[in-house]
Amino acid sequence: xxxxxxxxxxxxxxxxxxHARLIVLAVVSILCLPPxxxxxxxxxxxxxxxxxxxxxxxxxxxxxxxxxxxxxxxxGPRLSRIQxxxxxxxxxxxxxxxxxxxxxxxxxxxxxxxxxxxxQIISSHxxxxxxxxxxxxxxxxxxxxxxxxxxxxxxxxxxxxPFHFRLTAAELDAExxxxxxxxxxxxxxxxxxxxxxxxxxxxxxxxxxxxNGVVLHGRAIxxxxxxPQLKRRELTARLDQxxxxxxxxxxxxxxxxxxxxxxxxxxxxSSAELLAQPAIIxxxxxxxxxxxxxxxxxxxxxxxxxxxxLELNGSAWPxxxxxxxxxxxxxxxKRPLVIALHxxxxxxxxxxxxxxxGLLTELAEQHDFLIAAPLTYPLTGDVSYLDHLLExxxxxxxxxxxxxxxIGHSLGGVTSVAVLNARRDLMAAAACIAGAGRFTRQDAExxxxxxxYGAQYDRIITPESLxxxxxxxxxxxxxxxxxxxxxxxxxxxxxAVLEDAIEWLLQFExxxxxxxxxxxxxxxx
Numbered sequence: 148x149x150x151x152x153x154x155x156x157x158x159x160x161x162x163x164x165x166h167a168r169l170i171v172l173a174v175v176s177i178l179c180l181p182p183x184x185x186x187x188x189x190x191x192x193x194x195x196x197x198x199x200x201x202x203x204x205x206x207x208x209x210x211x212x213x214x215x216x217x218x219x220x221x222x223g224p225r226l227s228r229i230q231x232x233x234x235x236x237x238x239x240x241x242x243x244x245x246x247x248x249x250x251x252x253x254x255x256x257x258x259x260x261x262x263x264x265x266x267q268i269i270s271s272h273x274x275x276x277x278x279x280x281x282x283x284x285x286x287x288x289x290x291x292x293x294x295x296x297x298x299x300x301x302x303x304x305x306x307x308x309p310f311h312f313r314l315t316a317a318e319l320d321a322e323x324x325x326x327x328x329x330x331x332x333x334x335x336x337x338x339x340x341x342x343x344x345x346x347x348x349x350x351x352x353x354x355x356x357x358x359n360g361v362v363l364h365g366r367a368i369x370x371x372x373x374x375p376q377l378k379r380r381e382l383t384a385r386l387d388q389x390x391x392x393x394x395x396x397x398x399x400x401x402x403x404x405x406x407x408x409x410x411x412x413x414x415x416x417s418s419a420e421l422l423a424q425p426a427i428i429x430x431x432x433x434x435x436x437x438x439x440x441x442x443x444x445x446x447x448x449x450x451x452x453x454x455x456x457l458e459l460n461g462s463a464w465p466x467x468x469x470x471x472x473x474x475x476x477x478x479x480x481k482r483p484l485v486i487a488l489h490x491x492x493x494x495x496x497x498x499x500x501x502x503x504x505g506l507l508t509e510l511a512e513q514h515d516f517l518i519a520a521p522l523t524y525p526l527t528g529d530v531s532y533l534d535h536l537l538e539x540x541x542x543x544x545x546x547x548x549x550x551x552x553x554i555g556h557s558l559g560g561v562t563s564v565a566v567l568n569a570r571r572d573l574m575a576a577a578a579c580i581a582g583a584g585r586f587t588r589q590d591a592e593x594x595x596x597x598x599x600y601g602a603q604y605d606r607i608i609t610p611e612s613l614x615x616x617x618x619x620x621x622x623x624x625x626x627x628x629x630x631x632x633x634x635x636x637x638x639x640x641x642x643a644v645l646e647d648a649i650e651w652l653l654q655f656e657x658x659x660x661x662x663x664x665x666x667x668x669x670x671x672x
Contacts, residue, residue, distance in 0.1 A: 205252075409423075485519075
């Protein structure tokens with residue numbers, strides 16, 4: 148039995164035809180797509196090489212955290228969380244787990260900058276790192292490999308969020324984005340970003356920027372006119388030639404020691420080499436060599452922060468010095484000297500660049516005092532090293548010996564007390580932050596005042612132990628006071644109390660008997 152076509156039949160046929168056309172179009176579209184490798188789901192972590200982190204990687208992340216902390220000071224529960232978590236990162240560092248320390252410090256920086264904790268997908272990417280090789284070149288067309296790596300000993304996501312390498316030139320307002328290959332790798336030449344510009348030297352900042360908002364910074368790439376080792380050889384030869392009849396032999400020896408910063412292969416344990424900006428250091432050393440060739444000591448009344456290692460027992464004792472800018476136009480006026488001793492695991496740059504993002508140098512400019520920050524460890528065995536340090540400072544600056552102060556963190560606080568026990572004639576007062584040793588029995592009338600700061604959350608040197616040290620000293624009649632700060636941990640307490648500690652120290656001066664006496668109500672030098 149046949150059916151007569153109806154309107155509904157026409158609609159069905161029309162609908163079928165439309166569906167057929169859509170299917171055909173879809174098939175054609177699929178056939179026209181580029182081929183996709185079977186199983187290709189983007190970059191996976193097993194394609195990335197594992198690389199151990201070193202102190203340079205950690206230093207860069209730590210300094211960035213200090214900047215974020217200074218710009219976004221937390222309060223209340225967030226302050227407590229960040230303090231405790233940072234001490235956990237410090238524990239990772241002491242256990243040699245640098246990758247874990249870096250990932251955790253990056254998480255804390257994210258929290259400070261975004262006002263909330265990172266989500267899991269974000270925090271898992273913070274254990275990745277953009278590596279560069281080589282980091283120093285002298286040819287603008289030299290190929291440099293950029294490689295996303297997994298920091299050894301850390302957990303990273305199985306699938307990596309899409310990213311690109313971002314390069315910026317410090318000397319130009321220019322940016323270059325480079326897509327990585329399927330192994331997380333790319334090649335870069337300085338000329339790719341510089342173009343026709345003749346800028347040399349140049350510094351290129353490298354970052355891996357992910358689609359989820361994570362930006363990971365790596366080491367900078369430096370384009371130089373001459374390789375560091377060749378520049379060092381050239382300057383050494385000029386010093387050799389100038390040495391025979393030079394009226395400033397000590398300056399020549401100091402310049403030789405400073406030349407160690409010029410290296411393409413920095414010592415992984417030396418912040419002076421790891422953090423050096425090759426072009427800036429090269430230009431500074433060129434000027435210093437030129438000065439000694441003219442018979443001038445370039446270190447007399449030198450202002451700013453600079454590395455100035457001392458020669459002791461045949462080896463270099465690292466030392467960082469800061470002189471306020473006022474020295475340049477008023478060098479004869481005597482100034483207080485603050486000797487800053489870092490904690491275990493740190494070095495001579497901690498107080499200058501790390502704690503509080505360089506807060507101590509800002510305070511030196513504000514209150515007009517000198518800073519000498521030596522490597523602490525040698526002093527734990529022989530405080531006589533300080534005599535040589537003071538000789539150097541006296542040679543270069545007008546030091547007020549009645550106003551020499553010690554400030555120390557952790558091991559530095561313990562060492563400050565050891566110096567006081569052995570040579571209290573050296574200091575007017577001392578501030579010990581999250582660390583202090585036992586005071587030997589001494590005459591209370593000739594004892595410099597000491598303030599000890601403890602941190603509520605400190606589990607490395609507990610506030611209970613510091614309270615006991617201060618109480619035992621007071622039982623002897625010694626002028627030792629204790630102050631405990633809430634919601635602070637072992638490391639970041641330095642940032643919180645540094646300004647208070649400096650203002651407290653500057654009240655005192657050493658009298659003829661050696662004891663510290665208050666300078667009235669003055670807090671300014």
